[in-house]
Structure formats: structure tokens, C-alpha cells
Amino acid sequence: MAEEQDQSEKTEDPTQRRLDQALEHGDVVKSQEVSTWFVIGAATLALSVFGGSASASLTTTMRGLLAQSWQMPVDGRALVRLTEQLSLEVLAAVAIPFLLLFLAGLAGNVIQHRLVWSTESLSPKLSKISPAAGFKRLFSKQSLANFIKGILKLALVGTAVSMLLWPERDRLEALVSTDPAAVLPVSLALTLKLLGVVIAILTVVAAADYLFQYRQWYERQKMSLKEIKDEFKETEGDPKIKARIRQLRQSRVRKRMMAAVPGATVVITNPTHYAVALKYEGGMNAPLCVAKGADRIALKIREVAAEAGVPVVENPPLARTLYATVDIDQEIPPEHYKAVAEVVGYVMRLKRAWS
Template sequence: MKKLKNKKSKELNLGNNYNNNVFNENLNPIEVPGLITVNLQLFADSGEKTEKPTPKKRRKAREEGQVLQSREMTSAIVLLSIFLTLKIAGSFIYEQLYLNFKIAFIDLAQVPDLYTLQGIRKMFAETVLQFLKIVAPVFAVALLASLATSYAQVGFLFTTKTLAFKFNRINPINGFRRLFSLRSVMELVKSILKIAIVSFIAYSYFSHEAVNMLKTMDMDIISIAVYICSTALNIAVRMCIALLVLGVLDYGYQWWEYEKNLKMTKQEVKQEYKETEGNPEIKGKIKQKQRQIALRRMLQDVPKADVVITNPTHFAVAIKYDPKVADAPLVIAKGQDYMALRIKEIAKENKVEIVENKQLARTLYSTVEIGEKIPPELFQAVAEVLAFVYSLKNKVRAM
């Protein structure tokens, strides 16, 4: 019975150890007698981008020209601004066109030197001037709308990195991948939606205006031209409004894709932290080296001290007073425990006086840093110690 129980307990312990090994935190290789060794790290996806982009990642992407921008929204706003300008300034444009035709075909025809080189130049200049008066406001509005929309989405950005040659742009394999990517599918969907929107709006408007279009047979040429322009502008404005809605949806998709592409793996975040903040191990070694250098310099200054005030075993503070350097005594070295012992050893080797004052040594160690002056509240106590040391030195010299 005991052998059977021992056997069962061993099997139970083996099972527990197996479970603990399988679900251990580090996913180390599993080695169990009679089973195949499996390394679960092979199944871990270490390259999955799950972390949000850091500010440095966003800045770098922006410098490289990777910005959040919807061209559909920009195009829709620019076209809408153009057609609204034409609709609002329609009477002005009509007057300018009428004036342009009048100048070209009536007024200039009465010029005596019309068929000379000078007359042709004058006619051309007048025609171009009138044409610029018509198109300049429209172009100005389109330019302002384009700049305002781009600035609202991107802000001010000037970079030439997007113009740099990249081999992957002409790589046929990458091109084939882009052909069947999600972005290509979305571009196809947007194109189909635009065609459908334009077709639906045009069909709806013409169906509604069918009766009025038949009435144009009884109109004069100018009225027909005005009606055609008005109809075309109304259709264009409606199409642009619909495309603007599509542009807003496209902006949402562009934001999602932009954030997705900027995401980082955990390894990239760690690597960036090391590059930005420095490798913690290297920083620790640098700090340790700096402390060693500072301690070495401090110990080198101990022989210059006038006195070393001790606790006597736990604290040691080296004091130097030189009226030419400072108006108060300076702490040039201090240490605790082992470092206090080293300061006292160096002081003895260089015949620097050592004075025991427990309270003063502890206070100086905790309140005054190396290279700092003695605070006013400790002047009296330190002055008494220095006076005692100077008196001892004078006695030695007198002997």
C-alpha cells in the first residue's frame, strides 16, 4: 500500500511540475520524460504592432512626408468653392463675357490700325485683360480653398524626402502587393461610389427638369445659355456636396489607416526608449564611473584640508578655510563608514588634524554638500574647531 501511495504521489508531483512548466511565465522549453520538448516562444508573434506610436515616431513620419490627409475632402472642397463662386458671381461673369465679346467684335473693329501689328497687339492685350478679370477671382478662391483645407489637415510642412528615389516604388513585387492591398480595394470602392453618386444626382436632376428643358425650344439663344449654365452649376454644387460627405468618410478611413501604419512593436518601443533615454545599463555604468571619478577627486583634496571633523567612526568631514578663495570655510570632502575611514587614513598620512565632534560632524555631513560653504548657523562651531587646530599648529611651529 505504501509503495502504491508513493508511486501515485510521485505521478501527481510530476503532473504538477509539468503544468507549472507548461504555463510558466517565461515560456521556457518544456522537458518532461517521455514527452517531446516544445519551445512555446516559437508561437509568439513578437513582430505584431500593438503599441501606440510615440511622439518621436509621429515627428519622424511627418518629417518623411507621412501625414494624415484626405485628397477626396480637399478635391471636394476646392470644386465646391469654385462652383459656388461661379454661381454667386454669375452676373459679374456674364457682364465681363459680354464686354469681352463687345470689345473683340465691335469696338476693336472700328480701330483704324486694327490690321497692323500694333492693332493686333492692342486687341490681344484687351482680350487677355478681360479674360483675366473673369478667371482671376475663381482661381483665387480655388487656391485659398486648397491652401486652407491642406493647412487644416496637415499644417505647415515643407519636406523633400517624398521626392527622393526609392527602389521599392518601382519594385514589381511591391507593386503587385499594392494592387491587392486593402488600400487599393478602398480606392476602388471610392471610385465606384463617386461614379454612382454623380450618376444618381445627374439622373435625379434631369428627371426633375425634363419639363423645363422642353421649354428651352421657345427661348432665345441668350436665355438658353443662361439656363444651361444655371442647370450645370446646380448639378455641380449638389455633386460637390455629396462628394464632400464622401470626403469626410474618407478622412475617417485615412485616420484609421494612418494610426494603424504608425503603430509600433514592443521591441521598437524599447529600442526607441534606449535611443532617447539611453540604455539603462550603459547609463548605470556611466553614473558609476562618474561617482568613482568624483570620489577619487574628493580623496585627492583631503590633504589640502585644515581639519577633518569625525563622529568618530561613522562620519568624516574635511574642512578648508582660505580667505582668498571664499569668505567662509568650505567642505572639500565627506564620507560615511568606509569612506569616512579612508578620509581619516589619508588625513593621518598627510598630517591633517583630526578632531572628534559627533554632533558637528553629523550635521555637516547631512546639511552641506562637497564644495559648499559652511552655513551661518555653524560658523561658531566650525570657527572654534579651526581656532583649536591653528593653535596646535602654532605650538608645533614654536617648538
């Protein structure tokens, strides 16, 4: 009951991290029908392309063996050499078709998902030997789908084969009394027809089964809101910790700003909401913003400036503009040169007058 409830809570689409983890654990989309389609297709191709040459090669080998059987030594090392020779000739005749089948079986899996190396599926689990779990798998949605799919394939293939062979029934009866050498071409042609029909049917079955398997796999990967939040904490960090880190950074920035205020040339204020401290010395391209703040931070900047004897100039429009457009340790933009130059010039004149 708890497992069903947990599954019902998984209503959110899986994240990319969840999908990657499923792949690492060997949980991938896999349709056996797709792999079967590739293998049967490869078998049909091998039979049509290499069937004639392979059968001719094997026929020649067996014909020579039967023709010379009376004079072949079969005792001791001679029998071993004969067996090795026959094995090599048979292997040479069927090597390429079998290689093609192997590559087709591999391609049938690779085309559905990239290669996965995982030992998790081999690790012992109690659910694999649990009678209750086995009974549940026996009557699961997947088992029902496999049963229906098997019945459907049997019905479709059986019907197609019957329709194909029924018109050939007289011809097949005549093969009983036909020269064995003439049976092979007829059997090969008829087999290729049957395989063609089977491939056409399996194309539809494989496509439908892959879509079904993908949907089942995707549903298994769905996540609950709690899982998404937990994953976010693992990947992005706990929001509380991030907020604390952000507070510490802001505290360090404020301390650095306040330490730079006594060295500023002028502090431009709103006067109550904003404060921007600028520093200008000979050789600088433009005044530099060494501190800025709003409300309580602005008040603190004005207090530090007053204690250090830094001039505080009230210019609300300029203070608001500089606060919004200039970052700390950044030169003021060229469009504000004139307004800032007037303030800095005014401060310079005051300093000269007092000195």
C-alpha cells in the same frame, strides 16, 4: 512573411522624433477628399461671387467680336494683336476665380500638414516598378478603402443630384426653346444648388476620410521595442557609455576631494559610515564642505586626513546631517552654524594647546 512579422512587432506609439522624421521624408497625413472639398468650395464661391461679372465681361467681349467681325483685319500682325487682346480680356475675367481655386488647393494641403519640401518621393525605388509590390498595393487596405469611398460618393452624389433635378425636369425641358440670354441665370442658380448639395455630402466624406488616413498614417509610424531602444541610444547615448562617463566623472570628483582633504580644518565622522571634511579660515562667511563620502570613500577620507594630520571628530548626528544636506564646494546651511561652530572651536582650541 518577414515584413508582416516586423509590422506585427510595431506595437508602441511613435516618438516625437519618429513623427518629425516622417514629416521630413514627406510621409504625411493627406486626404484627397479634404483637398477636393476646398477646391469645390472655392469653385462655388467664385461662381456665386464672380460668375455674373465674369460672364457679363466675356459676353460683352464676344458680342463686340461678332458684331464687328466683318471689318476686323485678320492678316499678319493684326491677327496676333487680336489674339493677344482677346487673351488678355479672357484672362482678366477669370484671373480672380482661378487664383481663388489655386489658393484653395494649397489651403487643402496646408490645413492637413505644414508645407514639406522633400525629394525622397521622387527618388527611384524598385518597389515602384515591382509587379509584386504593385499587386500588393492594388489589393491593400488603402485601395479597398478608396474603392468603397468612390462607390459611396457616387451613390450619395448621384442620389442627391437626382432628387434635386427631378422636380426641375419640366423647367429644364422648357430651356430648349428659351432665349439663350435667359438660360444663363437659370443654369447658374441650378448649378449653385447642385454644388451646395455636393459640398454638404463631401463635408461628411472628407471628415471621415481624414480620420481614416490619419489612423493609417499613425499605424505606419508605430515602432517596435527595439526601434525605441535604438532611438534612445542615438539621442540619449548608449547606457553603457553613459555609465562609463559617469564613473569617470565620479573618479575625478573623488580624486579632487582627496586632494582637498589635507587642507581641511576638520573631518566630522559617523564614525564608520559617513565622513564630511570642512574647511574654515578667517574671512570666510561659513565653513565650506571640501569632501564627503560614505562607507569606503568615508574610510579613505579618514585615512588621508590622518596622514595629513587633519583632526577627525566623531559626531554621528552632525555627520549624517551634513552628508545629506551639503554638497561639495558649498557652504553649510545657517541652521548648522552652531553645531559646526562648536566642533571648529574645539579643533581650534586643540591646535592652540598643542602649539
